[in-house]
Amino acid sequence: MNPQNLLIPVLLPLLLALFSFLLPRGVKRLREVVSVLGAALFVYVAIAFFGQKETFLTLPWLGHGIDFELRLYGFSQFILIALSGFTFLITLYSTVKMAGDPRIREYYGYLFLTSAMSAGAVLANNLVPLVFFWEGLLITLYALITIGGKGSHRTAVKAFLIGGFCDFSMILGIAILWSQTGTLRMSDISVVPQGLTAVSFYLMMIGAIGKAGSMPFHTWIPDAAVDAPVTVMAFIPAALEKLLGIYMLARICLDLFKLETNSAPSLVLMTVGALTIVLAVFMALIQKDLKKLLSYHAVSQVGYMMLGIGTAVPIGIAGGIFHMINHAMYKSGLFLAAGSVEQQAGTTELKKLGGLAKAMPLTALGFVVCAAAISGIWPLNGFVSKEMVFHGSYETGYTIFTIAAWLGAILTFASFLKAGHSVFFGPRGLETAAVKESKSPITIPILILAGLCVLFGVYNALPLKLFIQPILAGHAAPGESIDFTAHALAVFNPIALISLGCLLIAFALHFFGFKRGGNKAYLASEPIHRLPVLRTLYDWAEARVFDLYEQGIKFIQAMSKFLFRFVDRPIDAFYEKVVVGVGRACIGALKAAHNGLYANYLAWTVGGLVIIVWAIGALLR
């Protein structure tokens, strides 16, 4: 394949973006049509790329080893397909959902810019172009969130700052890596994380998991869920950022660094993953807004991926990556479904919704399938990937992580029972009486995604063999099996049984809560919410005590105030007060001395003479 073609995945969306920007606001149809067709073409390109030989493109750029290098190989082909697919689906969905938005022009522009940047980041084979595209995504993220309207700006800034922090960490990590390895070409780097390179690993890991939205860099996601358009949520935090973040994490753990099982970096990664699973899902459980609930799950699921990749065991890694693609599908589907509900009912608050299944059967169907997939119900894709992660973590010997993952599974299911129950079942809310099914461009993406969930679950060999095995091909120990299809849907092994048991517990929990809450589904999580210690913690979380961003901003403010008051101002005061003061004092003394008395002046003269004569005498000696 001609290396120049590698630029197509970047340039095509870029052109689409420019088209959208330049097309006057008045023109309506054309924009949507071109966007959908362009996105379709993008998908076509991605599919055409699939299976191509490994291809490199190198263009001179900045010198100093900083070249514009792209590389197409198995992993990036896979991500590219996913990326283009999501772009297409979201574009399609947006034609209806975003119609009439005053900033529609920018919306499509940013959407395609995001695609272009992501494609660039995926294809980059040099750390600098990688950072270039990677960090550039901040802009589109910022811009897309602000499209949400009033109040969204604050969230956008929050997302921007958090993202910026993570990206700067990554830059530092890259810089250290470069200083250690001497090259910026990703395909040439492979080091064991020790000493400085370990620092580099952690810093780059922060960049990757920050993008993926892991704890503690997740806090903008729930906020954005409220403020940003739901398509944006479905596209970026749910799909794209996971794709990119976990892609990057996988690259870091597999290519750039040789991550050893149970080494410190591995354990750190697993710990963060496990914590993310548990903590985020606890937060998700008690949410009373569908979008917010979904967004916390978007965080929680990242934990599985990190946990999987962090195990550094082939099955774990494969599970993590598989979970990434699965999550992108069902979480997008869920968000889109939520968007559909929002579109029709005008709200996503669980309390106000209910019994929509009849009115919106297709949306409900999509939602239920995706929810089942995320909860890990046999034989959907979520089950497969989660099992792989459980296995992987179990293989490391640290069962604690597996237990955390199970705990997450319980609560995930419980919260989705609550969500699905509140929205689509039970009594119909009064305010939502006139709700109808959404238009086909909305339902089709949802159903496609739901369908894919089923497909990837039942025919798990398709993704596992086609996409994931090639990634692991070069990394697994020789002789180790990397074909996981055999027991992917196997139920009769201890781990799978425990997992299924978890689902039962979750069901019991939900039922218990449902009854306690007076048959109100949205109160089903209250028993857990009200548990003694948890309640306090929840209260704190509501007050954003655990929001690293809020604390960070407070820290920055405090530190700034400190530095300003105690360093900058004193320096200025030195010039304004001390220097001027000393000057004044001297002036005062001199003014007092020149008192106009002749005798005084003469005394100086005579005294001066005496001193001079004495001085000369002394110096002559």
Place this chain on the structure above:
Amino acid sequence: MHLFLLIGLVAFSIMAVLSRDLLKSAISLAVASIFLALAFFGMNAVYAGVFELSVVAGLITVLFITAIALTRSDSEVAESKRHLIVFPLFFLALAVLDILVMRKLLGQIPAIQSAESGTFSQVLWNQRTFDLVGQVGAIFAGVLAVLALFRPDGEKAHQDNVSEGGRHE
């Protein structure tokens, strides 16, 4: 004899300083001048002596007395009486210091002895001619100065009007 004259000179100088009446001071100064002139005669410096006697004891005293007369009517500045106590102490200290220093210097300082010949006028005209130009200039300056200070008041005296009060930073 020389010593006596010098002591007289110093004594009358002291009187000129300490006297509380300006006129007496001026006259004491004139007397001191006379002593100095006599000392000059004693050192064979006749011309200097004559000049001292005529110009300093004469002309300058006249100038002083005129000035005193012109300013006397409305200005009596009483000098403090402390001088009668302070001055002797000062003088004693000065004298002691002086004697100590000079005793130490006795015979200490080498010098070049020169023997000159000719008359005073020869020396004055042939060696120190340039001084005369300076003298003329100085006299010019003095005359012009007095003229400038006592010029007719027809043209207004320049009044400056610098306002008092400090600058504000």
Place this chain on the structure above:
Amino acid sequence: MTNNIQTIILLTIFVPIVGSFTIPLAGLISKKARSFWSVLLALATTACSMLLIPFALKGGELAFRKEMAMGLDFIVVADALSIFMAVVSSFVGALIVIYSLGYIGHEENQNEYYLIVLLFIGSMMGLVFSANLIFMYLFWEIAAIACWRLIGFYRVREFVLKADKAFLMTFFGAVFMLLGFIIIYGQTGTFDLTAMRGTAIPGVAVLLILLGMFSKSATVPLHTWLPDAGVAPTTVTALLHAAVLVKIGVYAYARLFCYTFKLPEGWQQAIPIIVVFSSLIAAAAAAVENDLKRILAYSTVSQIGYIFLGFAVLNPMGVSGSLLFILMHGLAKAGLFLCAGIVIHATHQRDIRQMGGMIKTMPWTAVAYVFCAFSVIGIPPFGGFFSKFMVIMATVQSGRVWVAAAALFAAVMTMYYLFRVFSAVFMGEARSDAKEGTRSMVFVVVVLAVLSLLAGLFVAYPTQLANVASGEILRWMK
């Protein structure tokens, strides 16, 4: 060839300097004539300096001299470093002159304004091409005079006070720098930079020279004049300071400590720490301040720290990064200042707490602001990203991980305060019905914003020149 280059260099220096004094004459004819003449001079300077680019790209170096008394020869050196600086500063300077047409159009003392600005550009040209310490100082101080007149342009008491403060502080630094030069002279017996390459100089001289550079480039602890000066004058003046003037010290640093002298080991270690500290403190101050222009001025101080850092780590990438930084910061900071100018012009106040919601009424300004802010923060694909990135990379490469971390933290702070401003000014509740600025004003900021973006997209071209310049450093370091 050589003669041509010589002529062009001399023209670059003397066209603005000599031309500046003809401006009052043009002013005698008419206002139009004067404006036209000023712009023409500025453009001619830019054109002259740009003519040198091919020469620089070939890695050419040219030094020639005019003999004068006592080692005070007028020596001109043209290499990639000086040509890069000349092009950047004359370009930004010319832009500023053009923009002044609109901004200054209604003020008094326009003759003086254009004279001084042109003189300033000329002194900048003279400075970058001088290879004699004394002549560097000379042009340095001419720039200081220009700065003094410009800050006090409105003649308001408080502004004139700030002008005096700026002049005094920079002069204080500069004369001590001169003393440092003289100490070097005492050691080497020459002021000729070309003859002193690779000379090790005593630490005291470094300290004294750094005083000058830090004061001119507004680095902690000699920075406080810049925020003050930023408050006082016209927006254009503030911009001139932020975009061009403060680069003088940085350039001198590069010329002296990267290309000529060997620093003592202790200073080599200390300087990066000092400048990062400066960067952090200024960022903190910018995060606390509420005065729009002061924030931007502090931001300049903070970014200057980066430029110093790139030069201070003494490796080619750092030098390249810093040179790029000079360009990118010049464009982006200019844009920010001009946006601030439009906002202040519209609202008649500078306190960001009193503003809000202006994105509705002035969308173009807001977008331009964000673009420039992105560039200053260092977000790709804007130009600022590359320069900042290269500086960080170079810092880490030289083994100063902590310094790089602190610098990155300063970048995070930059994000914070620039968006704090953006939120306060353009977002939230509208507090006044401020209108978008005039067409020309908006045009200007948009152009700068777009330039910031283009500089990022086509970063390879300026980098080429910067790399030639940084390649030379290797030669001298050996």
Place this chain on the structure above:
Amino acid sequence: MLFLFIIVPLLLAGLLPLLGKLSKRFLPDLLASAAMLFLLVLAVVSAKPLIAGGGIIQQAFWFGAPLNIRLLLDGFSLFMLFTISLVSFAVTLYSINYMEHYGAKANYYALLLVMIAGMNGLVLSSDLFNIYIFLEMAAVASYALVAFGRGHDELEASFKYLMLSAVASAFVLLSIAIIFGVTGGVSFGTVAQGLKTLNIKYVVGICSGLFLAGFGLKAALVPFHSWLPDAHPSAPAPISAMLSAVLIKVSGVYAMTRIFLNVFGLTPALTTVLTVMGVVSIFVGALAALGQNDIKRMLAYSSISQIGYVVLGLGIGTPLGILGGLFHLFNHALFKSLLFLNAGAIEQSTGTRSLDRMGGLAKVMPLTATTSAIASLSIAGVPPLNGFWSKLLIIIALVQAKMHVLAVLAVLGSVVTLWYYLVLQRYAFFGKLNETWKGVKEAPFWMSASMVLLALLCVVTGLVFPFVIHSWLQPAADVLGQGVSVALNFIGF
């Protein structure tokens, strides 16, 4: 022909009061200006034979008979003559307009001419006693000139100046008497020869001290400076310019330098005392100037400070230091006279010297403002103006002489200098126009002309400083650099 330097102004001074009766204004203006121009040309012309071959000693003639008036013209004296003539020419031009309202122009010019004759004589003399007498001649004229306005301030200032000056003269004369007593002569050659043969360093030390006190008072070095801030502001502006720019240098610095460097020979002890006094003067003068509200008083203190630089440079005694000191002397003559003339222009236009009451005068007096800005920057040592180069040379010399502390102080001094000149500029010119002065006019033609002339000289001297150094300063510095041998060469004549 050197005698013309003295006799022309002196004769004219004698004539002017008589001519003044004929024509109150025109004739004195014309004659005085013509005389000054003549002297200036003469100074330039005299340079030719000098550059051709070393120092010149010329004898004056009286109707064909040789008189024992030997005038010494070497590089140093020529340099001083040129400076004196230049400044006095500018000042005379300025006086044409400025002295109108004082009246008694003829008398004024006569005094000015006597003062110039005295200074010229001092510079040309080769004899300690002649130095004293011309010193007195110039001084007496200057007392009268300071008191010329006859207001209270002028008289008070003049009186203190006179009384302190008289003591200083007595110190000088006492020192001459001691030298005379030791060496038996007063001419430079004899004294230098005598001191060379005798080993009397303590006597020379005492005499140096006396000279330093006497000439130091004339030059207004701290702590002998106290009369200057009173006297210089009180005089009419052109006289202030003359006093600050020339008189203190000729009767103080020139005399001191000539004696110490060419007759006594500079000893390390003297170097230390001179440099320390210089630095102390710099700071006392500068800091005191900082606190002034009266513009001329500020300038007067500034003179003290700048004289400090001159003495500092000369005191180092190295060729470069001497060069720097002399160059600064020349530069200071230019810009300080210019500044005083500016102040005079302001005073004449607004009637005030108080900085408080001025403000934004640049608008109504653009020429004055521009020239004043140039002079201020120049005096503060901002390149490319002349003051910078001289300070640069002095500081280089200090560093080369390993006097690093003094170098730092000298540098700091120039920062303070800039400080108060910025204050001056801020209060007087740079700022909003004070409403009171809306109707104020720019200075009249001759005043403006002389200010522009000096300002141009400041700029040009800065730009072509190598030429200035080569043609005027190097010969002067060479003379001083040769030390005692210069004086020893005179014996033959």
Place this chain on the structure above:
Amino acid sequence: MNNLWILNMGFVALLIGIGLYCLLTMKNTVKLLIGVEIIAKGVTLALVASGYARDNLLVAQSLVITVIVVDVAVIATALALIISINRHTKSLDVRKLTKLKG
């Protein structure tokens, strides 16, 4: 001879000391001028003594004459000043002459 010179110089010092005392402590401007005169006397004595001691009397005398003439000019100017001041202030007190200060 040398010792006589030293003796004379001793008296010169005394005279100058007295003159300075007068200048430093007296209030009356005319008195101050008398102090100046006393110092001048001391200096003339010094000149003559020097000439006498070194057989240079003729030169010394010509110097003294010049000094005296100059002295007269100075004294005349000073007295003129004093009289003018007196017209302004109606006083001879030097301590009241402190308008110029600072």
